[in-house]
Amino acid sequence: MVRPSLDSPVACAHPRVSRRVALQAGAIGLLGLGHAELTALRAATPGSPPAPPRSVIFIFLSGGLSQIDSFDPKPDAPEEIRGEFKPIATRTEGLWICDPLPRLAQVSHLYTVVRSLTHGTNDHSAGHAFMLTGRSTLPTGFDPTRPRPEDEPSIAALANALAPPRNHLPPVIVLPDRIVHNTGRVIPGQFAGLLGTRHEPWFLDVSAFEASAYGAFPDYEFDHQQRAYSPRRKQFDLSSLSVPEGFQADRLQGRLGLLRQIDNQVQAMDRSASTASLGSYREAAASLLTEPRVRSAFDLSREPAQVLERYGNNSFGWSLLMSRRLVEAGVSLVQVNLGNNESWDTHGNAFPSLRDKLFPPTDRALAALLEDLQESGLLESTLVVMASEFGRTPRISHLPQHYKLPGRDHWGRAQSILLAGGGIPGGRIVGATDRSGGTPIAQPQTPENLAATIYQTLGIPAQTFWRDTLDRPFPVYHGTPIAVS
Numbered sequence: 142m143v144r145p146s147l148d149s150p151v152a153c154a155h156p157r158v159s160r161r162v163a164l165q166a167g168a169i170g171l172l173g174l175g176h177a178e179l180t181a182l183r184a185a186t187p188g189s190p191p192a193p194p195r196s197v198i199f200i201f202l203s204g205g206l207s208q209i210d211s212f213d214p215k216p217d218a219p220e221e222i223r224g225e226f227k228p229i230a231t232r233t234e235g236l237w238i239c240d241p242l243p244r245l246a247q248v249s250h251l252y253t254v255v256r257s258l259t260h261g262t263n264d265h266s267a268g269h270a271f272m273l274t275g276r277s278t279l280p281t282g283f284d285p286t287r288p289r290p291e292d293e294p295s296i297a298a299l300a301n302a303l304a305p306p307r308n309h310l311p312p313v314i315v316l317p318d319r320i321v322h323n324t325g326r327v328i329p330g331q332f333a334g335l336l337g338t339r340h341e342p343w344f345l346d347v348s349a350f351e352a353s354a355y356g357a358f359p360d361y362e363f364d365h366q367q368r369a370y371s372p373r374r375k376q377f378d379l380s381s382l383s384v385p386e387g388f389q390a391d392r393l394q395g396r397l398g399l400l401r402q403i404d405n406q407v408q409a410m411d412r413s414a415s416t417a418s419l420g421s422y423r424e425a426a427a428s429l430l431t432e433p434r435v436r437s438a439f440d441l442s443r444e445p446a447q448v449l450e451r452y453g454n455n456s457f458g459w460s461l462l463m464s465r466r467l468v469e470a471g472v473s474l475v476q477v478n479l480g481n482n483e484s485w486d487t488h489g490n491a492f493p494s495l496r497d498k499l500f501p502p503t504d505r506a507l508a509a510l511l512e513d514l515q516e517s518g519l520l521e522s523t524l525v526v527m528a529s530e531f532g533r534t535p536r537i538s539h540l541p542q543h544y545k546l547p548g549r550d551h552w553g554r555a556q557s558i559l560l561a562g563g564g565i566p567g568g569r570i571v572g573a574t575d576r577s578g579g580t581p582i583a584q585p586q587t588p589e590n591l592a593a594t595i596y597q598t599l600g601i602p603a604q605t606f607w608r609d610t611l612d613r614p615f616p617v618y619h620g621t622p623i624a625v626s
Contacts, residue, residue: 197473205265206557210239221537257555288327288334301343302340313475315331317463355484365544484499487548571584
């Protein structure tokens with residue numbers, strides 16, 4: 142993989158600092174900024190007073206959401222392209238979405254649809270890597286079956302390294318689980334890679350369920366090939382995240398539950414990690430276990446019944462509700478993986494799977510999250526992103542050897558994503574695809590642009606570089622934040 146030099150331009154939306162300020166910033170370590178130095182650089186940027194902290198909830202629909210069957214319907218296309226769903230009007234003039242998403246249609250004034258995100262792969266693992274790292278090239282030796290230390294760092298890992306911690310909490314948390322296919326394939330692109338394991342995001346594996354299950358268990362479990370599974374083997378396990386009242390940070394060692402996850406992550410950190418780094422990691426661990434506001438984010442049993450009903454009593458609803466509570470507590474980025482085992486990979490049985498199993502919990506939980514953030518005043522300071530690794534083919538296909546009913550195949554050339562809050566106006570449409578929904582024809586966007594949008598929201602300056610485990614510097618930004626007007 143060709144790496145950019147320090148002299149290569151870095152596209153950004155932030156004002157450029159003066160030569161004097163840049164030299165001053167360089168003197169404190171512009172290459173590999175720490176949190177204190179990042180704060181100093183923000184303060185020194187002309188015309189940019191320190192902004193209030195913003196957070197990101199990054200919802201990832203593993204498997205590939207069909208753009209045509211969700212946010213970019215093509216009602217005038219032939220039947221083999223337009224599919225079974227009907228377009229419905231939203232609160233946004235000119236924006237039509239598909240009829241299995243009625244609640245999102247009602248809150249369209251809160252989000253922007255980007256219909257023109259594009260990249261060059263139709264492979265699941267490569268698509269995950271592109272979208273989760275914000276880099277649409279693969280490293281030399283890329284292995285689609287497992288992560289490697291030579292991989293690009295994920296957006297979550299870079300945010301974990303560079304976003305300022307708040308309330309002694311880890312900057313980044315990933316839930317309800319990491320993306321591991323039931324074949325045992327650990328999807329690359331989620332991890333720190335070249336950044337080093339000490340910057341791995343916090344993976345809170347709070348779900349425990351049958352490895353081959355799909356969807357929003359327990360209410361919406363299903364299988365693309367329509368096999369049956371036992372609901373008794375699927376649960377959302379939060380009990381290990383609770384501790385007794387008055388539990389002190391100095392008694393962390395040897396505890397069960399979440400502490401095991403903390404200890405495992407500490408042991409996996411680079412041997413070069415400093416004592417101070419380990420100390421701050423332990424401090425974050427203590428806050429996760431002992432801070433009442435943080436503990437309440439994990440304890441959904443205390444939520445009023447009407448709140449749980451509003452989000453949905455399933456893993457999708459619980460995960461988005463938990464992400465909202467963690468943002469409120471001070472976590473900078475929460476990545477929510479909705480759809481284990483690539484649930485959105487609708488090669489076949491696509492329309493009943495989407496209509497009956499995938500869209501209802503997504504529509505309910507995402508609409509509830511957006512309304513909740515708006516009502517609480519948090520939407521302005523919280524960017525909500527929803528994306529997949531790619532879209533689906535314009536033309537419907539049929540794989541009789543695997544599925545009873547037709548679906549769509551992988552399609553990296555076009556997908557629709559959602560952006561809401563974080564200073565982005567709602568009720569907008571960015572970009573467009575052709576008549577078949579297969580190719581962007583206006584305002585094409587890239588994974589690099591999406592990553593830049595997230596980094597900008599988190600307040601990471603566009604001039605920032607990160608260092609790999611060999612101390613080589615690389616720019617954070619490789620694209621421009623998506624412009625929404």
